[in-house]
Each structure stands twice: as structure tokens, then as C-alpha cells.
Amino acid sequence: MAFPTQSTGFSDALVILGAAGIVIPAFARFRVNPVIGFILVGLALGPHGLGALQPRWPWLYHLTITDPHAIEPFAEFGIVLLLFAIGLELSFRRLWSMRTKVFGVGSAELILSAAVIGGTLMLFGQAPAGALGLGLALALSSTALVLPMTGTSGEVGSGAFAMLLFEDLALVPILFALAALGPNAGGGWSELMSTLMSGGLTVLLLLVAGRFALPPLFAQAARTKSPELFLAISLLVVILASIATTAAGLSPIVGALLAGLLIAETEYHTEVEVITAPFRGLALGVFLITVGMSIDVAALASQWGALVLAVAGVVLAKSVVTALLLRLSGTRPGAAVETGLLMASPSETTLIVLGAAQAGGLVQPDAAAFWQTVTAIGLTITPLLAHLGRDVARRVERRQTRETATIPEPGPAARVLIVGFGRVGRLVASMLATHERPYLAVDADIDAVSAARKEGFAVLFGDASRAEMIDRLGLDHAAAVVLTMDDPVQQLRLTRRIRDAHHDLPIIARARDARNAAQLYRAGATDAVPEQLESSFQLSEAVLTEIGVAVGPVIASIHEKRAEQRASIMEMGGLSEAPKERGRRLRDA
Template sequence: MAGFSPTSTGFSDALVILGAAGIVIPAFARFKVNPVIGFILVGLALGPHGLGRFTPRQPWLFHATISDPHAIEPFAEFGIILLLFAIGLELSFKRLWAMRAKVFGVGAAELLLCAGVIGGALALAGEPASGAAGLGLALALSSTALVLPMVGTSGPVGSSAFAMLLFEDLALVPIIFALSAMGPTAGGGWAELGQTLLTGGITVAILLIGGRFLLPPLFAQAARAKNPELFLAISLLVVILASIATASAGLSPIVGALLAGLLIAETEYHTEVEVITAPFRGLALGVFLITVGMSIDLAAIGAKWMELTLAVAGIVLAKSVVTAVLLRLSGARLGVAAETGLLMSSPSETTLIVLGTAQAAGLVLPETAAFWQTVTAIGLTITPLLARAGQDISKRVERRTAKQADDAPAPSGKPRVLVIGFGRVGRLVADMLATHERPYLAVESDVDAVARARSEGYAVLFGDASRPEMVERLHLGEAAAVVLTMDDPVAQLRLTRRIRDAHPDLPIVARARDASNAAQLYRAGATDAVPEQLESSFQLSEAVLTEIGVAVGPVIASIHDKRAEQRAEIMEMGGMSEAPKERGRRMGEGLTASHHPPRSC
């Protein structure tokens, strides 16, 4: 090939990047090191401030280092575009509209308050007012490229982070124009901003209308061709054209990428598009992280380690506190607010763009911009560590809150059903009890499941029922019955024996995996054990019989008889006599007839 040489800069850099993705990163994964940190460390080690500085003296290092960091920056930008495209694929216009209050409420407040706190602190430290405003806006931004891949866009933390990050991405262009207009040599900046917003709005409207009509038939033709390469080409073409359109209108290209994802998400082809573009998205995002690592100069950090440490700590503290307080005031749980605050506390890749704009506008000096660029690089590097710290703090906070609730005494005079384990089965039992206005209290050892259930209105306490002291605090003597829905059969048998020994007359209804497990539970003292396999067979039989025209009444009667027959066989396997069976039946009838307390919530 003419003009191609295996020693060329592009070939060498591509070899290093692919080597990092295919060899170094799996090695980090083997030792359970976050891939984000792995890519950043690769950029740090192989970039111009790492081994790259020794290339003039050791020419062979040319093939193991990245010699031209600026040449791979377009690929890094493409990685961010593909990330926003993937986020759009996971959304819908309906969900986006439902989030509008959170995006323009909490999101706007988070950006402006963080910028105000940081900018105010810098102004007090001696930075000019205009420069402090520019730095505050730049450092208030958080990293979409790092945060969302770690937490997604669903769940309490993910949805809160996404709402704030989405507002920041939308506000990026107005921030850039505003800083340009604030410069000492600016002229007509605000008019230009208005013109850009108008042009951008028209462009977005054209993309939305055109995409609605053009994308479904376009992807339909690609699907009929049954050619994965064609499907991939069309997918990348759509996202690139949308990004170019919004960039040409003066908006950020990531806005176009997000719109492209949203439009494709409304079609039936979104799953295939998401799967087929995933490898490119991961590799391109890895290139972005490598560029972050290449921007870190350990020598410069060592020379100003005290100032940089204080700056990073100040930014993280200010942003985490402001974000957590805002989320808490908006109704988020304390654990969610704390985790989201730490997750959003480091600067962003777009911080570097805003810093460059502020420097070009004459708002900050070049050495000041360089200092905060280093702070940003350090902040991006420690983002996974902050995310992990946020998760740990959130679990501790939720666990402490749950334990405080555990201390609440049982309501006297109101026998309630205790549901041990609050997974899929426990939740359904609680729903049925609530439907029939029977009070209940569920106990679950997974603090995240407890938090989710409480937010949905269920009466759930955090606790490990396998501990004897926990069982003593459940006031079993005042319970109407106990339902065991635990996944661990060994712990379930042990708990059944403990409850039966302490409370001989208490009804114990246990979930069993199969007939053998049910027989073990009967021997341990369960009043009734329900095998999941048999119940699914009964439901299947009922569905088949009714579908082929058998009357519902005879079907239910026959299933009831068959269930009683199977239960008798299982109890005989467990060595149970007729007397305990009759006792269990009478206790069940007594539970149905005698207790009519109000519903628990």
C-alpha cells in the first residue's frame, strides 16, 4: 500500500490502544480493578508524561507508547457521542417528558448552586469575579462519560444522576456563549447566543420530525437484507449525521447523538442497534479514558501536590454536599442522596472545554487554566473510587435507618402475620394480606430491598432472621402466623425448628423448593409447606383445562383434591401423623375466622 508504513504514528498508536483493550484491561479485570481506572492508568503510563518522555533516548519505546495524543482526541470525542447515543436508546420520549421537573428543577439548581459555591470560594481566595464565575461553571459540571456507565439511568441513583447530567449537557452551549460574551474583548455575544439557540431549536425539530418518518422504513430495509454490516453502517450513519447537524447549528454534537438514540428507541429495532454498536461504544469510550490518563503529569502533580490535593478535596466536598442536600430536599432517601452526591462530585470531561473557553475569552490566566485542568484530570481518575465510597456510605446509612425502625415495638392487641424474606414470593404474600386487610410485618436482610420496599409503602424491617436475638425481637408470641419465604433452605429449616420449639401453637407456613424440601420442613415443625414445583404444575393444569373448555368449578375442585392428596403424601414423607395435620388445618381455619384487624401499611 502506497504511503503506508508499519512504523507510522497512526499505526503505532492504534496498536497501543488495541493492545490496551485486548490485553491490559482484561488483566485489570482479573484482579478486580475497575476498567475505568485501568484505561486511565494505561494512558498515564504510555502517554507523553509516562514512558513517552523516554522515546527520544529509547526509540524502541515508540511502538509501545502513544506518540501523538492530539491525533486520537477525535476518537475520544466519538466515544462520548456513542455513549450519549446508547443512553438515548435506553430512554423514551415519554420517560424524558416525565423527568422534565427533575431535569429543569433539581438539575438546574444543582448546576447553579455548585457553580455559585465554588465560584464564591474562588472569589474569596482572590480570583477576579469574572474568572471565578467561569471556573465555578466549569468545575460544577460532572462526567456523563464516567457516571452513567457505572450506575445506568434507572434506579434512584441512576435516574437522579441522569437528570442532573442531562441538564448540564443541555446547558453546555449556553455556558460557552455566556463566557465568551463576558470576555473583555467580546462583542455581540448575547445576540449570537440567541441566534444559535433559535437555529438549534429549528434543527432539533427537523431531526425529530424527519426521524419519525424516515428511520422506521430505513431500518426495515436493513433488517430485510439480513446483513449485520449494513445494519451497523446505518446505525452509525444516523448518529453521525444527527451529531453533525446539531454541531453545525451551534449546539453540542452530543445533543444530536442523544436525539438519534431517542428516535431509534421508539422503533422496534432499538435492541438490535444497541447490541450491534456496543463493541464500538466500549472501545471508543476506552480511548477517551486513555486521553484522560495522558493528560496527567505526575511531575507537575508532585511539584504542587499540596495545592492540588486541597483543590480536589474542596471541589469534591462542595459538590457532594450541595447535590446531597438538594436531593434530600426533593424527597430522596438519605442513602440515595449521599451516594449520588459523591458520584457527581468530580469535574467532567466538558470541564476542559469550558476551561478552554474561559481562557480564550481572557477570563482566566493560562497558568490558572492549566492548574484546574490538572485538578479535572485527577477528579476524573478518582471518580470510580468516589462511586464505590458512595455505595458503602449509602449502605451504612440505610442499614442504620433500618435498624432504628427495627426498634419500634409491635402494636399490641393487633395480631399480625410475620413474613420472613421479602423477595418475589414475600412481596406477593404481603399484597394478598393487604388485599384482605390483614396486618403484616416483613423482615428482610437485604438493605437495598428493604429501602425499595419501604419507598413503595410496604411494612418491611431490616434484619437477619437467622440470628436468635433478631427472632426474639419480632414478638412471635403476639403474631397471628409466620410465613417463611427465604431462599436458603438450610437457614429456613433451622429457623423453623427454632420457632416451633419456642412457640408450639404458632402457625408456620413455609415456601419449599420441591416435595423433598417440603417433607423436611414438615419434620422441622412447619404447619404447612408449599412446594413451588407442584404449585406451578397445578397452575399450568388449571390454565390448560380452562382453555380447552372444561368448566372452572370442576377444575378448581379437582385441583383442590389433588393438592390435598399431594400434601398428604408429602406429610407422610416427613413422618407427620394425622393429628398434626388436623391441628394445622384447624389453626388455618381459626386464623381465617377469628382475626379481622385493620390493614398494616
């Protein structure tokens, strides 16, 4: 019987997991984009690197990836999860508002880039049909690499996303068109129309089913408070949607994007995004390793001049076309240049289109292999182009700014973040609303969140014990954080985490008693309010006013007694003064 370590798949999985565990922290320490690290790992450990030496030195079997095709499904799954994450950040309303950019600028960018690249190739002797196939393939840009760098908001992110979204939607028509143009094509256009009709019906059915089925499904998962079940349902929705669109003849990434959009319309989108993030990162790393494995160092050495010219030509053509179109649509010069450079590299889907063009007889195998290497090099330099784009954008904006900078318009007031929305959190939110102060509450009880949202409270479903969730709530722009959970251990951990990352942010925490309050002060809370003492103060106030003592002296004496109790708690916690007073003294000094 063979041991598991003698399995090729098992060995490759160990190499990939080891690479992920080493590459990400190592490159993060040196502030280098891990994208380059994963590609270099694939280059070094793939069949064109150390893997080529494995027959001579068998011990390299355990350190190299011997079957690059075996991990390609995992790479494709990473792209599917990436499109799912993009869908989570969107909504149908926002997608509708972007229709002009998607079908206007997006379609123009793809068509013009393909025309420029294809026309240039025709000048160098490529046949018209082959030039069209290569132009369309190389005009595509990398969704997997660009969007994690830019997001989907802001001038750069929204522009890049609109163009990438159109490219992803156009992938299936491109593949059918290339099949129809091939020398052995038969019925390609009729097959395309049939696929579009069945695909449209499938998308409509998914929209209707998701609208009614997803909210109760995720509600039941949320009530179990089981992260594993929540993750399983999230992945199940992605897989089923991708299978449905694939069966209809569309790309699986269309189904993944649709699944994300449907979940984004529910109250669970933030929790789903947080809980699936580690899988997206690992799967994307696998994809990047496969890109590195496709780079043949020997071919680079023998054709380096032609490869450099090809990469430079593609990058120049796409960046110029994209930047000009964005400028014509009203984008700022700096943002247009940055987006143009970000979109300049070929895409992971370029490899798919190249394969279709070769299978249809439009491109010869040696030409397809050459442009596959160009694509791999382009993907490798995408982070460098992003860095270059930011630098050039800053210089362009600096050159464009000739007048004295004006004072920017004030943005929205900083909001208070309320963690926990039970009895105490609801009261705090009501008081903030009464005084017209913005706030955002987060709670892991879906029933409480649903009830509060129906009453008009600004509440988000999510588990605040996860560091990723807290990071996504925008503490950099918060006015204060209020911790109202009835969980002392979680409160202490959360207080330390927030205080370590945000030294000046006010943290007001609910405490069970004086001892718990002292612990919270030591952890970095600005104020810790013991429930037992506050209930005693309220009871004392009611007694004194009922027996005829004036309200003014009663309130003054309670404030004095509260200050004494706070000082006592400080002494219990081994602190000479509260963090609030200490921060004020340091700022005054």
C-alpha cells in the same frame, strides 16, 4: 515508500488496541474498574510518561502514544456514542416525565455548585468573571463515567441522569456566556439567541424526519439479516444527527442523544444497543487514555499539596450540594449520599469549558493548566468515589433503619421468556396469555415481530444468538425459557449458555426429532419436545377418539407412551434421568 508501521497514527492505534485487549480482561480478573486501567495506560504511555523518554530510546516509539491530539477525535466520538446509548434507553414519554428533575434539581445542582466553587475561589483572590468560569467548569460532572456505573433507572441512576442531562443541555449556553463575558467579547448574547433559535429549528426538523424515515429504513436493514448493514445505518443516523446539531451551533452530543431517542421509539432499539456496544466501550477507553495522558507527573510532584486541596474542595462542595438537593426533592438519604459522591468529580466537558474561559481571557493559562490537572485527577478517582458512595449509602441506610424490617410488597410475577416467535412460539404465547401468565418473546424476523405486535403480543426485535441480547432480557428474574427456533445448532449453543449461567432455570426446547432432543438434554434442557413424536401422539389421539375409545383412557395412554419415549431419549443421550427430575431429587435431598 514508508511502511504502515512508520505512520504515527498506525503506531498509536496499535498501542490503544493493545491496551484495550490487556486492560479490560486484566482488571476484570482482579475486579478492578477498567476506567482506572485505561487512565493509568494513558499516564504511563503518554507524553508525560514513557513518551518523554522516546527521543532518548527510539524503540519506545512503538510502545508509546507520540501524538496525543491525534486520538482526541476518537475520544469525542466515544462520548457521542455514549449519549446515543443513553438515548436508546429512554423514550420521549419518560423524558417528559423527568422534566421536573431535569430542569428543577438539575438546574439547581449546576447553579449552586458553580456558586459555591466560584465564591470560594473569589475568597482566594480570583477575579469575579474568572471565578464564574471556573465554577461553571468544575460544577459539571462526567456523563461518560457516571452513567455506565449507574444506568438511567433506579433512584441513584435516575437522579444522576437528570442532572447530567441538564448539564449536557446547558453546555452550549455556558460556552456562549463565557465568550460574552470575555474582555474582547462582541455580540455574544445576540449570537447565543441566534444559535438557540437555529438549534431549536434543527431539533424540530430531526424529530419530524426521524419519526417517518427511521422505521422503514431499519425495517429494510432487518430484512437483509446483515449485522454489518444494521451497524452502518445505526452509525450513520448518529453521525448525521450530530453533524446537524453541530452545524446549528449546538453540541454534537445533543444530536447523538436525539438520535438515540428517535430509535428508542422504534422496534429496533434493543438490537441497535447490542450491536453498537463494542464500539462504545472501545471509544470510551480511548477517551480515558487521553485523560491519563493529560496528567503531568512532574506537576503533581511539585504542586501535590495544592492539587490535593483543590480536588478535595471540589469533591466536597459538589457532593454536599447534590446530596442536599436530592434530599429536599424526596430522595432516600442513602441514595442521596451515593449520588452526591458519584457526581462529585469534574467532567470531560470541564476541559472544554476551561479552554473557552482561557480563550476568552477570563482565566490565565497557568490557572487553566492547574485546573485541567485537577480535572484529570478527579476523573481518575471517580470509580473510587463510586465505591465509597455505595459503602457510605449502606451505612446511612443501616443507621436510618431502627425498626424491624417489614416484608416487602410482592413484585410482578416472573415472566416466561420465549426465544423465537414463529408458529410454535405464537401458540405458546397464546396459551400463556390464556392462563394470565406474563411472558416476553424475542425474534430476529422484523416482519414477524411487527405483525405480532399489531395483534397485541409482547414481542421484542433482537438476535438471541448474541450473548449480550440474552443478558439484557433479565434471565435472573425469569420463570422459564422456551426455545422454539427451528435451528438445532443455535438451540444447542443457547441451551448450554443459559444453563451455565442459570443452573435452576427451567429450559423447555423444541426439538426436531428424538436425536435432537437427546442432544438438548445433554446440553442442559429441562424438557425437549420432539415435533415428530408429538405430531404422532396427536394423530393417535384423533384416531382413537374417532373410533369410539373414551377420551380419559386415550389421554392416560398417551401420557404413558410419552414417558416411555422420554426415557428412551434419555438413554440415547447417555443420561439416567432428565435434568428436571435430577434437579428435583437434588433439591429434595
